[in-house]
Amino acid sequence: MGRKSRSWKIELRADNPKRTLYRISAILLGLGIALIAVQLGISEGNAFERILKATIGSRKGIENVLELAAPLMTTGLAAAIAIKLGAWNVGVEGQFFMGAWAAAGIAFALDGLAGPPLLILMFMGAIGAGAIWMLIPALARAYLNVSEILTTLMLNFVAMAFLAYWATGPWRDPRSQGAVLATPKLPEQTRLPKLTIAGVEIGLGIVIGLVLALLLTAIFRKSVLGYMVTTVGASERAGAYAGIKVRRLLVTVLLASGAAGGLAGVTHMTGGSINRYSTSLSSNTGYTGIAVAVLAGGSFIGTTAMALIVGAIIAAGNSLRILDVGSELGRFGLTGFILLVAAVGEGLSHYRLVRRGRKEEAKITDSPPSAITSTEGTPT
Amino acid sequence: MELELWQETLLQAIVLGTPLLFVASGELLGQKVGVFNIGIEGVMLMGAAAGFIGMHESSNIVIGILSAAVCGALFSSLFALATVIFRTNQVVSGFALWLLGLGLSSQIGRGYTAIRASSPIERWEVPVLRDIPIFGPILFEHLWAVYLAFLTPFILWFILQRTRHGLDIRAIGEDPVAADTTGVAVVTWRFLYVSLGGALVGLGGAFLSLGTSQTFTQFMTSGLGWIGLAIVMFAGWQPLRLILGAYLFGGLRALDFAAQSANWNIPSEFLAMLPFLGTLLVLLVGAWRFRNRPGASAAPAALGIAFFRGG
Numbered sequence: 001m002g003r004k005s006r007s008w009k010i011e012l013r014a015d016n017p018k019r020t021l022y023r024i025s026a027i028l029l030g031l032g033i034a035l036i037a038v039q040l041g042i043s044e045g046n047a048f049e050r051i052l053k054a055t056i057g058s059r060k061g062i063e064n065v066l067e068l069a070a071p072l073m074t075t076g077l078a079a080a081i082a083i084k085l086g087a088w089n090v091g092v093e094g095q096f097f098m099g100a101w102a103a104a105g106i107a108f109a110l111d112g113l114a115g116p117p118l119l120i121l122m123f124m125g126a127i128g129a130g131a132i133w134m135l136i137p138a139l140a141r142a143y144l145n146v147s148e149i150l151t152t153l154m155l156n157f158v159a160m161a162f163l164a165y166w167a168t169g170p171w172r173d174p175r176s177q178g179a180v181l182a183t184p185k186l187p188e189q190t191r192l193p194k195l196t197i198a199g200v201e202i203g204l205g206i207v208i209g210l211v212l213a214l215l216l217t218a219i220f221r222k223s224v225l226g227y228m229v230t231t232v233g234a235s236e237r238a239g240a241y242a243g244i245k246v247r248r249l250l251v252t253v254l255l256a257s258g259a260a261g262g263l264a265g266v267t268h269m270t271g272g273s274i275n276r277y278s279t280s281l282s283s284n285t286g287y288t289g290i291a292v293a294v295l296a297g298g299s300f301i302g303t304t305a306m307a308l309i310v311g312a313i314i315a316a317g318n319s320l321r322i323l324d325v326g327s328e329l330g331r332f333g334l335t336g337f338i339l340l341v342a343a344v345g346e347g348l349s350h351y352r353l354v355r356r357g358r359k360e361e362a363k364i365t366d367s368p369p370s371a372i373t374s375t376e377g378t379p380t
Numbered sequence: 381m382e383l384e385l386w387q388e389t390l391l392q393a394i395v396l397g398t399p400l401l402f403v404a405s406g407e408l409l410g411q412k413v414g415v416f417n418i419g420i421e422g423v424m425l426m427g428a429a430a431g432f433i434g435m436h437e438s439s440n441i442v443i444g445i446l447s448a449a450v451c452g453a454l455f456s457s458l459f460a461l462a463t464v465i466f467r468t469n470q471v472v473s474g475f476a477l478w479l480l481g482l483g484l485s486s487q488i489g490r491g492y493t494a495i496r497a498s499s500p501i502e503r504w505e506v507p508v509l510r511d512i513p514i515f516g517p518i519l520f521e522h523l524w525a526v527y528l529a530f531l532t533p534f535i536l537w538f539i540l541q542r543t544r545h546g547l548d549i550r551a552i553g554e555d556p557v558a559a560d561t562t563g564v565a566v567v568t569w570r571f572l573y574v575s576l577g578g579a580l581v582g583l584g585g586a587f588l589s590l591g592t593s594q595t596f597t598q599f600m601t602s603g604l605g606w607i608g609l610a611i612v613m614f615a616g617w618q619p620l621r622l623i624l625g626a627y628l629f630g631g632l633r634a635l636d637f638a639a640q641s642a643n644w645n646i647p648s649e650f651l652a653m654l655p656f657l658g659t660l661l662v663l664l665v666g667a668w669r670f671r672n673r674p675g676a677s678a679a680p681a682a683l684g685i686a687f688f689r690g691g
Contacts, residue, residue: 012467012688012689088471136660136664140664140667143671144664144668144671145667146664146667147663149418149471150606150610150613150659150663151660151664153606154606154610154656154657154659154660154663155656157603157606157653157656158653158656158657158660161649161650161652161653161656164652165649165650168649169647169649284482287479288479290475291475291476291479294472294475326483326487326490328482328483328486328598329483329484329487330483331483332479332480332482332483333479333480333482333483333484333486333487334483335479335483336422336475336476336477336478336479336480336481336483337476337480337483339472339475339479339480340458340462340473340476340477343462343466343468343472343473343476344461344462344466344468346468347462347465347466347467347468348466350467
């Protein structure tokens with residue numbers, strides 16, 4: 001250190017204004033680092049070219065990204081709803097599968113029905129199933145202060161085993177083989193139509209995700225419920241003083257989060273390319289959705305945008321498979337890396353350079369703490 | 381010697397509980413200094429992969445075990461860097477660590493998936509003790525790492541409860557500001573113990589890839605890390621109770637095995653749910669006991685909270 005730099009020092013502070021700026025810069029930086037690492041890591045070929053072609057560089061690439069992003073939008077929104085209250089719905093994956101289960105059951109039972117009424121019933125069933133799957137964690141969190149992180153997660157494993165039971169037992173497709181357990185295809189009339197805009201095929205999943213995001217934004221900005229959530233999300237105690245029934249609100253919001261998870265399941269099953277109740281329906285879509293919501297800072301509109309970016313990351317990872325890069329590296333490794341980098345970037349905003357000797361006045365900042373940036377503990 | 385079904389089930393409970401014991405011990409160590417790492421499933425996977433690769437490349441089990449521990453520690457220190465140094469939210473960073481572990485372990489273990497371990501963890505039959513009728517074969521004919529796992533909580537207990545330094549560790553988890561005032565290096569110890577805990581978690585992973593299955597498969601931990609988190613809570617943050625918790629959950633997993641051997645007419649999927657439903661039940665019952673006493677939880681008071689000097 002030179003003599004001049006001695007008048008500066010790094011100071012640590014508990015509040016971190018401009019955290020969004022820090023986070024976004026970190027995400028961009030992380031993506032850059034990942035790209036360079038991948039290019040350096042592969043022995044031959046041009047990774048950039050491949051990635052570009054598999055994502056935004058071709059019509060097929062764009063369609064691919066949209067298809068990967070569609071389920072992430074809704075699962076991301078499901079996670080974002082809980083984050084608004086400082087809660088973590090790690091159970092989106094389970095709600096996703098339970099939603100698909102309920103919808104598939106309805107479709108098999110009432111396959112004589114025409115498409116639209118059957119689809120409406122399936123969607124209602126899935127939303128209900130997702131909410132019910134959240135009931136125990138929600139009540140336990142609100143009334144017993146049990147960490148919803150662990151309870152929702154445990155139910156994911158239960159849901160996976162439940163799926164395996166139905167797909168190997170009662171609903172078994174005699175033709176399904178190997179590691180993927182699947183039921184027969186759903187009735188043809190339950191397949192959601194696809195839109196074509198400017199020559200690009202867009203699944204209805206994207207549309208549902210966008211509409212849900214707008215709807216949630218409107219609810220949370222304009223309604224009393226939204227006001228209550230914002231208040232309690234900023235400070236539970238302030239909410240209680242304002243006369244808000246915090247526990248009931250927590251249960252409501254968590255159930256809504258679970259319902260969105262169920263919606264994601266049925267949307268992906270009827271709107272995606274799989275169209276059956278199967279273990280391959282989700283490639284940890286629920287978990288990736290949480291990452292999407294966190295990266296978006298819990299904003300609903302931001303979540304839809306971030307779903308597209310993460311969809312592109314996954315597509316990029318898949319495109320490198322031929323170069324001896326596993327698809328898991330893109331799907332989990334890169335997502336996790338970006339998430340960690342974003343968190344560290346945001347953490348950097350705790351530090352600042354200050355000139356020594358000049359006393360900083362204590363400032364009271366009123367930026368609302370959210371679950372993501374909070375350095376507070378979680379209930380255990 | 382042929383074992384009865386119940387003996388075999390108990391033996392399996394111990395074997396299946398062993399990785400949980402490693403993982404829960406590692407997590408406990410981190411939580412005692414106030415850091416809540418939900419990403420240990422990812423650390424465990426990294427340990428499983430690194431352990432297997434280390435063993436395979438050197439044909440030496442000791443090097444395999446060491447690579448798992450070192451990799452677990454390094455990988456966790458990434459988490460410690462984020463949460464302890466940069467004060468990021470522990471849930472977010474733990475979640476990121478988990479995803480990163482899922483992806484990285486699959487990638488580095490790609491070339492090793494269809495190989496059998498050439499020098500796995502060996503069985504060590506304890507002389508004399510193994511001849512105890514009925515219980516000898518259940519307790520004393522295990523892989524040597526099983527005994528090591530059993531000892532770990534005792535070592536933790538001794539350090540935490542019987543040494544001066546243990547008092548410091550607990551103080552960091554309970555009241556870091558006070559600990560800091562008395563001259564305890566809160567940030568340094570937090571960083572160190574989170575990493576050291578990661579080494580134990582890595583061993584838990586290596587026990588799978590080098591001990592029980594003797595091969596590395598993608599995502600082979602299948603939720604064990606998460607159960608480890610629950611065991612820490614089940615144990616009420618007391619090291620010795622980890623043993624009970626781990627073997628109990630091992631027993632729930634062993635039931636699946638018992639049912640298959642005995643041809644019980646229960647779909648194995650429902651038995652596979654048991655450890656997870658058991659965890660859920662344990663969490664609910666545990667919370668119910670404390671429902672009218674807020675703040676009476678045995679968790680370290682500063683668990684999950686970043687430390688800032690003077691506030």
